[in-house]
Amino acid sequence: MSYQAEFEQALRDPEGFWGEAAGAIRWTRAPQQILDDSRAPFYRWYPDGELNTADNCLDRHVEAGRGDVTALIHDSPVTNSQQRYSYVQLRDAVAKFAGVIRNQGVEKGDRVIIYMPMIPEAVIAMLACARIGAVHSVVFGGFAGAELAKRIDDATPKLVLSASCGIEPTRIVEYKPLLDRGLELAEHKVERCVIFQRETQRCELTPGRDLDWTDALADAEPADCVPVAATDPLYILYTSGTTGKPKGVVRDNGGHAVAMHYSMRAVYGLGQDDVFWTASDVGWVVGHSYIVYAPLLLGCTSVMYEGKPVGTPDAGAFFRVIAEHKVDVFFTAPTAFRAIKKVDPNGELATQYDVSSLRALFLAGEHTDPDTARWAGEKLNVPVVDHWWQTETAWPMSANPLGIEQLDVPPGSAGRPVPGYDTHVLAPDGEEVSHGEMGDICVRLPLPPGCFPTLWQNDERYESSYLEQFPGYYRSGDAGYLDADGNLWVMSRVDDIINVAGHRLSTGMIEEVIAAHADVAEAAVVGAADADKGQLPVAMVVLKSSATRGGQEIVAELVAHVRDQIGPVAAFRHVAIVERLPKTRSGKIVRATLREIADGKDWTTPATIDDPAILTEIEAQLGHIGYAKRRAS
Ligand code: COA
Numbered sequence: 001m002s003y004q005a006e007f008e009q010a011l012r013d014p015e016g017f018w019g020e021a022a023g024a025i026r027w028t029r030a031p032q033q034i035l036d037d038s039r040a041p042f043y044r045w046y047p048d049g050e051l052n053t054a055d056n057c058l059d060r061h062v063e064a065g066r067g068d069v070t071a072l073i074h075d076s077p078v079t080n081s082q083q084r085y086s087y088v089q090l091r092d093a094v095a096k097f098a099g100v101i102r103n104q105g106v107e108k109g110d111r112v113i114i115y116m117p118m119i120p121e122a123v124i125a126m127l128a129c130a131r132i133g134a135v136h137s138v139v140f141g142g143f144a145g146a147e148l149a150k151r152i153d154d155a156t157p158k159l160v161l162s163a164s165c166g167i168e169p170t171r172i173v174e175y176k177p178l179l180d181r182g183l184e185l186a187e188h189k190v191e192r193c194v195i196f197q198r199e200t201q202r203c204e205l206t207p208g209r210d211l212d213w214t215d216a217l218a219d220a221e222p223a224d225c226v227p228v229a230a231t232d233p234l235y236i237l238y239t240s241g242t243t244g245k246p247k248g249v250v251r252d253n254g255g256h257a258v259a260m261h262y263s264m265r266a267v268y269g270l271g272q273d274d275v276f277w278t279a280s281d282v283g284w285v286v287g288h289s290y291i292v293y294a295p296l297l298l299g300c301t302s303v304m305y306e307g308k309p310v311g312t313p314d315a316g317a318f319f320r321v322i323a324e325h326k327v328d329v330f331f332t333a334p335t336a337f338r339a340i341k342k343v344d345p346n347g348e349l350a351t352q353y354d355v356s357s358l359r360a361l362f363l364a365g366e367h368t369d370p371d372t373a374r375w376a377g378e379k380l381n382v383p384v385v386d387h388w389w390q391t392e393t394a395w396p397m398s399a400n401p402l403g404i405e406q407l408d409v410p411p412g413s414a415g416r417p418v419p420g421y422d423t424h425v426l427a428p429d430g431e432e433v434s435h436g437e438m439g440d441i442c443v444r445l446p447l448p449p450g451c452f453p454t455l456w457q458n459d460e461r462y463e464s465s466y467l468e469q470f471p472g473y474y475r476s477g478d479a480g481y482l483d484a485d486g487n488l489w490v491m492s493r494v495d496d497i498i499n500v501a502g503h504r505l506s507t508g509m510i511e512e513v514i515a516a517h518a519d520v521a522e523a524a525v526v527g528a529a530d531a532d533k534g535q536l537p538v539a540m541v542v543l544k545s546s547a548t549r550g551g552q553e554i555v556a557e558l559v560a561h562v563r564d565q566i567g568p569v570a571a572f573r574h575v576a577i578v579e580r581l582p583k584t585r586s587g588k589i590v591r592a593t594l595r596e597i598a599d600g601k602d603w604t605t606p607a608t609i610d611d612p613a614i615l616t617e618i619e620a621q622l623g624h625i626g627y628a629k630r631r632a633s
């Protein structure tokens, strides 16, 4: 079927389309009803279906005679090791670890937080939760203890799973102090942690609270798969909203399994005999979907890479992994290729490897600049697909769907709406804009299977954040346009979310940490364009008149606080001390103008501003710290 025909079919008859797609999944009770719209705008897919996601990821393939196929390859240049799990080995490891979790009193519906580095045990932990119907919530290792605490308080887990350390190219990340801090700060008390000791650096366990992973396995019996309702949560994944309180995106079991499976074929063009590599982290949605669930639901081989694009050991690392594991399709964030290009502009290291197994490169997480896309495409000699999606959706909303048909998509565009997404660009009054005109990118409800049915125990925030502004639509929070050929161009965020090296962060969360400093009166943080990381947070800080210490001392403390409270992932280094913040007469900070100034763009003084002179002063201050360089200069 052509893209157009498949897209239209999904639009015309969503229940027929997704009813048929559900046939790719093994149900313990096949759904009789495909879509429940009785509580719109809260839609439920496959409301009477029952299944187990881990069963579909593992047992099912073993029973189909594919037990010896490699399910997971862990490639870890930081420990100089590789590990392979066949489907049968992974199933057995997951069943055994599910027994460990169950021994700790975790039952269907209970939450388990997973705070782990990129090791196979993290995947095993996720699938073990799924096996017994527990709800996992993975917290990215680059977040500090205070962020972990926020997630513990929202998810109220019975158990936390962690490891002794993560390994960054220049340092060992000790998880135990971060974990202890998170548990201490959280109001919700967790009584039990299971900790995986890595040989690189072990940690001291807290008596009475922590169990050693290996010891716990010795006492456990394998646990069977527990059937759950299709609408039961599989996981909660926290993502940045506009405030410091993260949003708990809920993923269901049934819709997710169907959508993951569908996307592997339709978007990525993969089959069971293929090797798929997604270079991301299991702490992000990209890792959930395309390191863990989708490849295993399909039954192909997934590569899990514990390393970086450069520095582990060099800028040839990605090419080495593709060559060594004969990767068919590769997915990463554009920032990774920018890092490689910077170190090895001519791609000399790339030429040392035979990457001819590769069929396509997919990029997402941020806008792909055509230059990077061209460079990567040339070095890998494959089509480069920029595709767009979010934690909320779990799978691509727009792409060049190579598995259906390779479309003619211009560089810079994120492709066409994927079948299932009825995408529209709306003006503030809710009217559809014309082709080529910018607006809010929205998707008409219901969202397809796999997308979040709500936020964890917060239907209200779900409605107010995503559904209220344009009734009948999901508001993505991204702005852009559709061109006359139907290609989507994703241009910017409409809110205060920024994208730092493909990591989604809220400026609000950074502002909260800065504002808590005793010498700070108020602060504004914006994302400024950065050639390597896409964007970097830049703070404008007003000190209290009572502040007696020098600005530089306070700046150093603020940088350290953000690293300590949010984590190194915020890459926060740039602070300008300013006299006042520019506000409208009604007291709102003129953020859009601040963003333009920090980006070095030409800016105009908003008509509503209270004190226009402050803008030029801010431009000067930002100039001192390396920002606000107008393009013309
Ligand atoms: N645990 C602890 N610290 C971490 C971490 C982790 N899992 N991941 C990153 N950090 C630290 C880094 O060590 C660095 O610390 P530093 O300030 O001491 O140098 C800091 O956080 C910033 O890291 P980052 O900006 O990610 O740079 P990097 O060089 O570590 O990695 C990339 C570069 C491209 C590999 C990485 O940014 C990346 O994978 N980005 C894509 C993210 C992604 O997959 N997004 C989803 C859409 S595809």
Ligand code: AMP
Pocket: 239, 285, 363, 364, 365, 366, 367, 368, 386, 387, 388, 389, 390, 391, 392, 414, 476, 477, 478, 490, 491, 492, 493, 499, 503, 504
């Ligand atoms: P996350 O929820 O962390 O996956 O981040 C989602 C956000 O990243 C989106 O809302 C966009 O702002 C941005 N993003 C993801 N993919 C793309 C893309 N292909 N082009 C532009 N922005 C993107």
